[in-house]
Amino acid sequence: MSAELPQGYFETMSRSAGLGIVATDEHxxxxxxxxxxxxxxxxxxxxxxxxxxxxxxxxxxxxLAQRLLERILQSGEGTDFQMRYSRPSGQAMxxxxxxxxxxxxxxxxxxxxxxxxxxRQIALLRDVAQAQKMAALESVAGAVAHHFNNILxxxxxxxxxxxxxxxxxxxxxxxxxxxxxLSRANDLTHGLLAFAEGEHTDTLLVDIRQxxxxxxxGLTSTLEARGIHLETDIQPVNAAAPPKxxxxxxxxxxxxxxEAMASGGTLxxxxxxxxxxxxxxxxxxxxxxxxxxxxxxxxxxxxTTKQPDRYRSTEHPGLGxxxxxxxxxxxxxxxxxxxxxxxxTTFAVRLPAKPPIATG
Numbered sequence: 001m002s003a004e005l006p007q008g009y010f011e012t013m014s015r016s017a018g019l020g021i022v023a024t025d026e027h028x029x030x031x032x033x034x035x036x037x038x039x040x041x042x043x044x045x046x047x048x049x050x051x052x053x054x055x056x057x058x059x060x061x062x063x064l065a066q067r068l069l070e071r072i073l074q075s076g077e078g079t080d081f082q083m084r085y086s087r088p089s090g091q092a093m094x095x096x097x098x099x100x101x102x103x104x105x106x107x108x109x110x111x112x113x114x115x116x117x118x119x120r121q122i123a124l125l126r127d128v129a130q131a132q133k134m135a136a137l138e139s140v141a142g143a144v145a146h147h148f149n150n151i152l153x154x155x156x157x158x159x160x161x162x163x164x165x166x167x168x169x170x171x172x173x174x175x176x177x178x179x180x181x182l183s184r185a186n187d188l189t190h191g192l193l194a195f196a197e198g199e200h201t202d203t204l205l206v207d208i209r210q211x212x213x214x215x216x217x218g219l220t221s222t223l224e225a226r227g228i229h230l231e232t233d234i235q236p237v238n239a240a241a242p243p244k245x246x247x248x249x250x251x252x253x254x255x256x257x258x259e260a261m262a263s264g265g266t267l268x269x270x271x272x273x274x275x276x277x278x279x280x281x282x283x284x285x286x287x288x289x290x291x292x293x294x295x296x297x298x299x300x301x302x303x304t305t306k307q308p309d310r311y312r313s314t315e316h317p318g319l320g321x322x323x324x325x326x327x328x329x330x331x332x333x334x335x336x337x338x339x340x341x342x343x344x345t346t347f348a349v350r351l352p353a354k355p356p357i358a359t360g
Contacts, residue, residue, distance in 0.1 A: 020115030026108050028053045028069060040095070040115050042087030053111070058085060069099070073108060076101050082118070093119045147188055147302075155181040188319070205240035205354060208279065212271060215250050227264030235272045239279045239353040245327045252320045253283040253347050260287030260345065278333075279353050284346040290339040298337055299325040 014021050020037030024030050030053055033045045041048075041056055048056060057065045061083060072079060078100035086092045098114040155178055162174035212234055223230050250269075257267050265286035274280040290298065297303045301322040324347075328335045332352045339345035 020113075022048075022053070022056070022113040022115070023102070023110060024053050024112075025110045028111065030056075031110070037115055040093075040117055041085070042089055042091070053113075058083075069111065072099055072101055072111065076103060076108070093117050094122045144188075144302075148185065151181055151184050151188070204242060206243045208237065208239045208241050208246060208281075208351075209234055209271065211241070211243040211246045212250075212269065212281075215247060216269060219254065223258070223267060226258060226261070228258060228261055229264075229266045231266055231268045233268075233270040233272070235270075237271060237273050237279045237353065239351065241331055241351060241354065245331055249281075249324050249327055249349060250283070252324050256320065257283060257285035257287065257345070260285050265344075273353070274350060277353050278350050281349040281351065282346055283349075284344060286344040289341045289343050289345055290337070291341060295337060295339060299335070 014032065015034045017034060017036055020040040021032065021034045022030060022037050023032035030048050030051055033048045038045055038048075043056065053069070054062055054065060068079070068081075078098065080096070080098050083095050083097060084092060085095045094117070096116045096118045100112050100114070102109045102112055158174050158177055162170050165171075216230070216232055220230065254267065254269075261267070266284075268282070268284040270280075270282040270284075272280055272282075299321050301319055303322075325335055328349055328351070333350050335347060335349045337345065337347050
């Protein structure tokens with residue numbers, strides 16, 4: 001049998017803890033304040049012990065903190081949160097705080113707060129986020145330069161050759177090539193703008209179910225020719241959206257799904273109400289799925305899972321899902337994807353439920 005702990009062990013342990021500990025009575029008056037808390041907050045124990053807990057909360061957070069503490073006392077459930085804190089010396093830090101009610105035999109005895117300075121971790125996360133942002137910008141800049149170089153390089157060579165010739169037929173062919181090249185460049189630019197800003201050409205709001213019904217009616221023959229079975233579940237929702245934007249989203253998501261099911265399969269289109277006054281549109285396929293490590297990059301411009309070379313020169317240079325992302329963002333919604341190898345892929349589009357405008 002193990003020996004009993006010496007008297008005062010837990011108080012000594014709390015005073016020696018490497019994180020700040022503040023404990024109150026049932027009236028939220030501070031009764032315990034360990035040295036780590038004193039060092040973190042920069043306030044001596046004489047200013048804290050015997051005073052209300054809210055006295056150590058920054059003035060701009062007092063009202064919010066009071067509501068939080070009252071809710072914890074009433075519910076008996078703890079919580080975690082982060083808060084920016086400035087010491088009396090002016091030094092600012094980011095604190096991670098865990099608040100736990102102290103309860104014995106159903107009776108509230110007070111509250112305990114556990115404090116940690118996470119300023120360094122936050123700074124490291126910011127550095128990582130900035131590095132990732134710069135890497136993404138470098139990748140996109142490289143892809144843009146690559147595609148425009150491929151598109152324009154041949155046209156420039158052809159134009160230079162035509163300028164040195166007096167052959168009118170060659171000039172005519174060169175103009176035709178130039179128009180084709182500029183159209184491809186325009187499509188590429190339009191795709192990038194759709195990713196960044198969404199589609200602003202269609203502001204008319206139409207019942208989203210009508211848009212889906214028309215789209216699904218025109219999809220049947222395409223799916224039958226490819227041996228793909230269609231399943232739909234369009235539930236009643238009171239929501240409207242620009243039909244052009246919704247159709248573009250459907251076009252690109254179903255095209256990806258169809259391409260993923262080269263040997264046939266099942267395409268599922270679902271529409272249902274969602275919490276927080278939203279609707280959710282799901283497009284699912286039974287294709288081979290997408291590897292987990294690729295999912296975080298699936299909406300990046302120029303990123304493609306179709307072949308290892310991200311910078312391939314095709315009419316569709318990895319902008320399809322980036323355009324979808326931009327359109328959904330412009331509609332005030334969000335898009336997510338779930339997938340795994342051999343289990344298929346599901347794209348879920350959440351949109352605000354803007355009701356159709358009454359006419360007549």
